[in-house]
Amino acid sequence: MKRILFLNPIHTNIFNQPYLEILKQYKNKETEIEVTSLEGVGPKHLEYTCYEAIAMPNIVKKVKEAENAGFDGMVIGCFYDTALRAAREVSQNMMITAPAESSLHIGATLGESISIIVGQRKWIPEMQENVSHYGYTNKVTSFKSVNLGVHEFQKDLTETKKRIMQASKEAIKKDGADVIILGCTAEFGMYGELQEELGIPVIDSGLAAFKYAELLTEMKGKMNWSHSKRIGYQSPLLEENFV
Amino acid sequence: MKRILFLNPIHTNIFNQPYLEILKQYKNKETEIEVTSLEGVGPKHLEYTCYEAIAMPNIVKKVKEAENAGFDGMVIGCFYDTALRAAREVSQNMMITAPAESSLHIGATLGESISIIVGQRKWIPEMQENVSHYGYTNKVTSFKSVNLGVHEFQKDLTETKKRIMQASKEAIKKDGADVIILGCTAEFGMYGELQEELGIPVIDSGLAAFKYAELLTEMKGKMNWSHSKRIGYQSPLLEENFV
Amino acid sequence: MKRILFLNPIHTNIFNQPYLEILKQYKNKETEIEVTSLEGVGPKHLEYTCYEAIAMPNIVKKVKEAENAGFDGMVIGCFYDTALRAAREVSQNMMITAPAESSLHIGATLGESISIIVGQRKWIPEMQENVSHYGYTNKVTSFKSVNLGVHEFQKDLTETKKRIMQASKEAIKKDGADVIILGCTAEFGMYGELQEELGIPVIDSGLAAFKYAELLTEMKGKMNWSHSKRIGYQSPLLEENFV
Amino acid sequence: MKRILFLNPIHTNIFNQPYLEILKQYKNKETEIEVTSLEGVGPKHLEYTCYEAIAMPNIVKKVKEAENAGFDGMVIGCFYDTALRAAREVSQNMMITAPAESSLHIGATLGESISIIVGQRKWIPEMQENVSHYGYTNKVTSFKSVNLGVHEFQKDLTETKKRIMQASKEAIKKDGADVIILGCTAEFGMYGELQEELGIPVIDSGLAAFKYAELLTEMKGKMNWSHSKRIGYQSPLLEENFV
Amino acid sequence: MKRILFLNPIHTNIFNQPYLEILKQYKNKETEIEVTSLEGVGPKHLEYTCYEAIAMPNIVKKVKEAENAGFDGMVIGCFYDTALRAAREVSQNMMITAPAESSLHIGATLGESISIIVGQRKWIPEMQENVSHYGYTNKVTSFKSVNLGVHEFQKDLTETKKRIMQASKEAIKKDGADVIILGCTAEFGMYGELQEELGIPVIDSGLAAFKYAELLTEMKGKMNWSHSKRIGYQSPLLEENFV
Amino acid sequence: MKRILFLNPIHTNIFNQPYLEILKQYKNKETEIEVTSLEGVGPKHLEYTCYEAIAMPNIVKKVKEAENAGFDGMVIGCFYDTALRAAREVSQNMMITAPAESSLHIGATLGESISIIVGQRKWIPEMQENVSHYGYTNKVTSFKSVNLGVHEFQKDLTETKKRIMQASKEAIKKDGADVIILGCTAEFGMYGELQEELGIPVIDSGLAAFKYAELLTEMKGKMNWSHSKRIGYQSPLLEENFV
Structure with a gap:
């Protein structure tokens, strides 16, 4: 049994319950999943x-708390892969994944x-910097913006899917894309429908990071x-005691 | 249950039994594993x-046969990742992995x-070409040759491990490596011992490709x-009927 | 006198005669040219x-046969530059060229x-991989597809030339191209007309590989x-005897 | 008159006074300089x-406080260029510089x-990521480590200078360096002596960031x-009010 | 006091007086500025x-004359950065800057x-080569041509500004630019107006090279x-006496 | 018959006669070769x-004179490939080659x-810039300096060959080179001996540029x-009349 914590690194629990339901659907039998977010007052999006x-x-x-609580793996659920190197430093044994890195490796x-x-x-600039750092500059043919904020994706699902569909079709036609990555963890719950209509893989990046965490924790074990x-x-x- | 075929793409079955035993040790419960090699007369190494x-x-x-036989995934077990694009073209639904690609993504x-x-x-030149194609030029700090042919790795294990240990230590000290990849699937059965002594991850590339195949087939499902x-x-x- | 073999690496001799006639027209006096293709049943295009x-x-x-038959040079006549490294390994003294490599060096x-x-x-993906391997990523400003299969190029020459002309004009206007490469050896017999109308060099890649083979064999000598x-x-x- | 704040982004004021004295020595007449560090409990190095x-x-x-206090420019005094994009986002009118970016532009x-x-x-890995992000991968020929922590540089100046001198000489001889950058703001107060002995420019990165801040604030004005x-x-x- | 020479590297003094007036407006108090161009018969543009x-x-x-005349810095006022390495070789103590390098560092x-x-x-090809040499390939998202020769920019300022405005708007909208560089020193006297209307920085490259020369000469001192x-x-x- | 001019772009004719003799030895039957250098007072090396x-x-x-005199091709005989783009601009029909570009394409x-x-x-820096511009950054594994000026190479041939041999052996052993390029046209007359002893191709870059000029002029025709x-x-x- 591997215990994985999915962190929505924002100061609102609004995505926790829906993410939990989704991840339960896709998890391995051997995985125990929890979803959490940041407590207290702070940014509700990044x-x-x-x-x-x-x-x-x-x-x-x-990260520190999760490791102390015995988790085997942890997902930092933001497509900026916020604090990924920091988290891997802090962790002694727990495996850390993040959406951009995982979905690019899979894609x-x-x-x-x-x-x-x-x-x-x-x-885009920060994400492009990550894409370059991970080595995917030549594989990522384009970024497409659908002009929606993090908390707008789930507001009007029909509109959201319409916009992503349109952007994806343009990416396929003009940029020669044959894989789509949904570049925000708030674009959850829609990859399947999009994928079916587009006829090419559409990667839900939160899900990708979660499955990658399962792989890494299993291999760690x-x-x-x-x-x-x-x-x-x-x-x-440890004696410096700042983390 | 997912069925995965590990192919030693050489005209000798010499590695099949040892690989089968290793993979059984590391596989998921839901995985059914077979190991095969090429029939008939032909190169015994690549x-x-x-x-x-x-x-x-x-x-x-x-690839064609495996897919017809109902396999869900297949590993092409050579660190040149021989015929990887060709195999993915031929396959309709089966997921294909290969050692260099998988171990670089994991590493x-x-x-x-x-x-x-x-x-x-x-x-090295062909492998470097692959490293570049996969986007890892900046992450791969060095290649080290231990001056052994494919069929020599398993001959004198003490000597083999001594040479790899020495090359790895030089890679750590001089090139700043913090991860070692064993760049030939015939370097099997030794990563654990090396890893323990070196204190950094040592990736068995055949094993990496196999675990990656499990991930991809699970996600496909x-x-x-x-x-x-x-x-x-x-x-x-299909009507062209050449494959 | 240098003997060069032009290989259409496909299981049809349909292009052999036309290629022979063209190459004879462009060859050096000191060159003796033969054109061949693959025997037996197999893919008629790549x-x-x-x-x-x-x-x-x-x-x-x-390659082996050609070397044994005393050829000084050989062209692998497919713009994927199929098996180029393999051919250069096998060859002991014969010089090998291929269309993409040669036409990029010339272009x-x-x-x-x-x-x-x-x-x-x-x-495009495989060709782009070659372009990158040869070092021309920054020099190749675009690939343009005219939506024709290998065996369609010579079917309706008027239509073919119309499409290539249109794609080239777009490449010049939008992408700032000042050199055009015809990225398939089946686009033979048309570079001259296109070049005259476009006012910039249009490289017939089969021809380029042939002239490059003449250069390399001459320098070898x-x-x-x-x-x-x-x-x-x-x-x-040699004793392994697989080639 | 331009007001510039130099921030030692660490929870100790130990470097404030020495930095103030140095910067006063090198500042423009029109510059008013203050040096500060982080208050409260937290890491004393990064x-x-x-x-x-x-x-x-x-x-x-x-950053927010400095802008409200009317500063025209601010230096984030760590060679990781910590939070550089974040600081530039937060700032409305104040110019932000950081040591790695500035010293690479100058160098x-x-x-x-x-x-x-x-x-x-x-x-090195984080710094190399920055070097790559700033576009200097081809210009930075090597990193050399002298095996000293941030708070050790100023402990035994003779030893520190000896080690940096030795590393620099190796960089010149083996790597062909013709410019040295001191890759930690705690390596202050020594560039001049090193430079004189080495005969090539030795850039004090804190100083470089400060002079760059003067340039940017002047041009802003x-x-x-x-x-x-x-x-x-x-x-x-502004209404989100998280910064 | 620092003396800086701005060279219009062309055989006409037509831009000298206007440049002198502009630079005087933007110079530091401590800077003494002169503007010159090439004497005798020769190209009036590059x-x-x-x-x-x-x-x-x-x-x-x-360069030689300027150094002998006691100048501290010199600007080579052409966006090709003509002879920049040569000038830095020749100069013993004088600092040399040029528009493309400086405006890219600032931008x-x-x-x-x-x-x-x-x-x-x-x-574009020569400029792109410089952009690449300076390390800014990934930061420069596009070049836009307004179809004007060097001596046409100042002819009809309304038309010139209209074209640059249009090209800049397209660069912002289509290419995601957030900084504009005016890629010819003859595009002087217009950055302010453009910048105000566009709402993003518009860099006058001659001015940028001049301010950079002030920085470098100050740091030299x-x-x-x-x-x-x-x-x-x-x-x-010196004894070879060719310069 | 093709007429090719080999230019030693230096103000001494010291290399003209030896180069003429060498080129005659290696030229095609159809080539007519002349060797020239710059007249008047000026640098005797670059x-x-x-x-x-x-x-x-x-x-x-x-270039202008050569074209007017009816030459079909011209070689600029310096490994810096001095003024290559300028020469190709000036030339209307004559083909221009240069040693670095040609020997890299061949190598x-x-x-x-x-x-x-x-x-x-x-x-090295200027040559590396050219290597990068031509796209060979990944193929050129090292530069080796033998610490000889242009006019020293031919002084003591035994010493010169000894040094080049030693540098080449180190390049093979340490850097994995399998091709050597002699990076100065004054290293003439020695490739053969070196090549025989080293067992890998040693490219005389002046010769390479000459043979490439033959290829380009033949293809032009x-x-x-x-x-x-x-x-x-x-x-x-033409009416500007500066060239």
């Missing part, structure tokens, strides 16, 4: 890098040319492949 | 690109700087994320 | 990577921005510059 | 990404090949060239 | 690389995505950061 | 970029990993593939 900055200590704290095995559907144009503590993910000294 | 060329039609044929989540331990310097048939992995027309 | 896989052993065999001396006119969008047998193009051991 | 995560909200708060006009002298090998608020540095809505 | 070639010895001579601190507005499409004479900018031997 | 700057107008003038068909043997470390006059190599207006 559309700005400075909101990520504000949420970061709480994310790091959650790159499904097709040759990926388009990422985001909410706002403003998100069986092969002891874990985040390397030698260089980039080296943990701080 | 150290040369021209040997890959000779083996390719048989690999493609194996990149475990550390920030990867060294690949190969048998011969001759292998649950989310219907499959190799995109739109562009790069588009299948040939 | 639009799919898996068709390349099927044809590969026969291509490798042709890059003629202009600063190249557009490649292909038959199908499906071909005079300077002994040959495919390096040290690393990437190292030949397999 | 050697770990997770320490950056913990410090980030306080950095963002400092690239002084020579053709830069080596960065860091304290610990652990720092004269030409109104300011951080673009259109896409990547777009500010959050 | 739209062709071969015109740059013809002007080069005169530029190099101007990259103001936004995340830059579009460069040029006069003719013909200019205070920190002795100078062009490194070790490798790339190594000066020729 | 080791500095500023010497290239000084020589450039004379090179451009030579990349002979092996997978190239090392360039240069005279001085100072030369037969296929009318010529430098594209549309964008980058667009010729200046």
Whole structure:
């Protein structure tokens, strides 16, 4: 049995229950899943890098708590992959995944040319920086903005799906995309329908990060492949006691 | 239950039994595993690109047969990832993985700087081409050759491990590697011991490709994320009947 | 006198005679040219990577035969540059060229921005991988598909030329191309007319590979510059006897 | 008169006084300089990404305060360039600089090949990610670690300078560096001596960021060239009130 | 007091007086500015690389003269950054800047995505080569040509501004630019108006190179950061006496 | 019959006679070869970029003269490929080649990993810039300096060959080179001996540029593939009369 924590790294629990229901549907038998979000007052979305900055200590704290509570894996549920390196540093044994990294690794095995559907144009530079850091500059053919904020995706599902469909069709036709990634974890609950109509894989990035967490925790258990503590993910000294 | 076929794409069954035993040890409960190799006369290793060329039609044929036999996933067990795009074209529903692609995707989540331990310097240009194609040029800090052919790795295990250990230590010290990938599927059965002594993850690339196949087949079953048939992995027309 | 073999790596001789006539027209006095194709049953075009896989052993065999027959150079006449590294491994002294590599090397001396006119969008990912491998990512400004299969190019020449002309004009106007490469060896016999109307160089890629083969064989003869047998193009051991 | 705030983004004021004295020595007549650090309990250095995560909200708060207090420019004094995009988002009119970005921009006009002298090998992956993001992958020929923590640089200056000198000489000889960047703001007060002995420019990165802040604030005043608020540095809505 | 020479590297003084007036407006109190151009008969613009070639010895001579005349810095006022490395070689102590390099360094601190507005499409390949050399390939999202020669920009200012405005709006909308660089020093005197209407920074590249020269000369004076004479900018031997 | 002019772009005829003898030995029957150098007083070598700057107008003038004199092709005989774009602009019909471009195109068909043997470390940055511009960053594994100036290579041939041999052996062993390029046209007359001893191709770059010129002029004659006059190599207006 592997215990995985899915963190919505925002100061609202509004997505927790729906995410729990979805993840239960897709989890392995051996997985025990919990969904949580950040407590207290703070940003309810991370559309700005400075909101990520504000949420970061709480994310790091959650990593520490989750590890202490015996979780085997944790998902940081934002497509900016907020604080991913920090979380891997803090974690001693727990495996950490995040949506952009996971969905790019998966998408790159499904097709040759990926388009990422985001909410706002403003998100693109930071996401592009991540795409480049992960090595997918040549595989990501385009970003498409549907002009919706994080909390608008679930408001009018018909409108949301219409816009994503339209953006995806343009990505296929003009940019030669053969895989679509939904570039916000709030675009949940719709990949299936989109995929069926488009005829190509549509990756729900929250789901991708969750399944990747299952893979990594399973391999940690069986092969002891874990985040390397030698260089980039080296943990701080316990006695410094800042985390 | 998911059925996965591990193909040693060489004309000898010498590695089939040992691989079967290893994979059984690491597989999911829901996985049914078979190991096979190529029949008839042909190259017993693929150290040369021209040997890959000779083996390719048989690999493609194996893909077709495996899919007809109802397999859900297939691993092409050579670190050159021989015929990977061809196999994904041929396959209609079966998921295909290969060692270099899978171990790079996994390694990149475990550390920030990867060294690949190969048998011969001759292998490096083709592997580097793959590393570049997969987007990992900046993450792969070095290739190290231990000067052993495919069929020498298992001959004198003490010597083999000594050489890989030495190459890995140099990779850590000089190149700043924090993850090691064993760049030949014939380097099986030794990652654990190496890993324990080195203190950083050592990825057995055959095992990585197998676990990745489990992930992809599971996701195919649950989310219907499959190799995109739109562009790069588009299948040939059945009526042409060449595959 | 240098003997060069032009191989149409497909299981049909349909292009052999027309290619022979063209090459004779453009050859050096010192060149003796033969055109051949693959015997037996097999793919009549290589639009799919898996068709390349099927044809590969026969291509490798042709290389061996050609060398034994005393040819000085050989052209692998498909814009995927099928089995190029394999062929250079197998060859001991014979020089090998292929259309994409040759026409990119030539095109890059003629202009600063190249557009490649292909038959199908499906071909682009593999070709782009080659462009990147050869180092021309920044010089190739676009691929344009004219939506024709290999065996359709010569069917209705007026229609074919109309489509290529239109795609080229768009490449010039929108993408800033100042050189056009015809990205399929079946687009033969039309570069001249296109070039005259477009006012920029239009490279027939089969012809380019042939002239490049003349250059390489001549330099082999005079300077002994040959495919390096040290690393990437190292030949397999004769006693293994698989090639 | 331009007012610039230099922030040591750590929870100790230990570097404030020395930095103030140095900056006063190098400032323009028209510049008014203040140096501050983070208040309260928290990391006293940012050697770990997770320490950056913990410090980030306080950095963002400092940006807001500084702008409200009428500063024209602000320097984030850590070579990780911690929270640089976040700070530029938050700022409405104040110009923000940081050591890595500034010293790379300057260094690239002084020579053709830069080596960065860091304290610990652990720092390199995040710094390399920044180097790549800023576009200097090809100009930065090496990172050299002198195996000193942030708070060790100023402990034994003779030893520190000896190690940096040795690392720099190796960078010049082996890597062909013709510019050295001191890759930690705690390596202050020593560039001059090193530079004189080495005979090539040695850039104090804190100083570089400060002089760059003077340039940007002056240009903001004269030409109104300011951080673009259109896409990547777009500010959050005031009414959300999280910053 | 720092003395800076702005060179219009063309054989006409037509831009000298207007540039002098502009630079006086934007200079530091401590800067003494002169503007000059090339004497004698020669190209009146550098739209062709071969015109740059013809002007080069005169530029190099101007560098020598300026240094002998005691200038602290010099700007080569053409967006091709003509002879920049040569000038830095020749100079012993004088700091050299040029428009493309300076405006890219500045632009990259103001936004995340830059579009460069040029006069003719013909200019783009050489400029793109420079952008790549400086490391800004990923930051420069597009070049836009307004179809005006160097000496047409100042002819009909209303028309010029209209065209640049239109190109900039397209760059913002289609290419996601959040910073505009005016890619010719003859586009002077208009950045302010454009900037106000567009709402994003518009960089006058001549002005940028001048302000950068002020920064570099100031830092040379205070920190002795100078062009490194070790490798790339190594000066020729005086006794050879060719410069 | 094709007439090709080989230009030693230096103000000394010292290499003309030896080059003429060598080129005669390697030329096609149909080629008529002349060798020339720059007249008058000026740099006798181009080791500095500023010497290239000084020589450039004379090179451009030579291009014009050569074309007027009916030459079909011209080689600019310096491994910096001095004024290559300028020369191609100026030329209306004559084909222009240069050593670095030609030997990289040829070398990349002979092996997978190239090392360039240069005279001085100072030369490397500009050559590396060219390597990058031509797209060979990944193929050129190293530059090796033998610490000899242009006019020292032919002084003591035994010493020169010894140094190049040693540098090449290190390139093979440490850097994995399987092709050597002699990165200065003054390293003439020695490739054969080196090649025989090293067992891998050693490319004389002056010779490479000459054979490439033969190829391009032949193709110009037969296929009318010529430098594209549309964008980058667009010729200046005749009436401007500066060239």
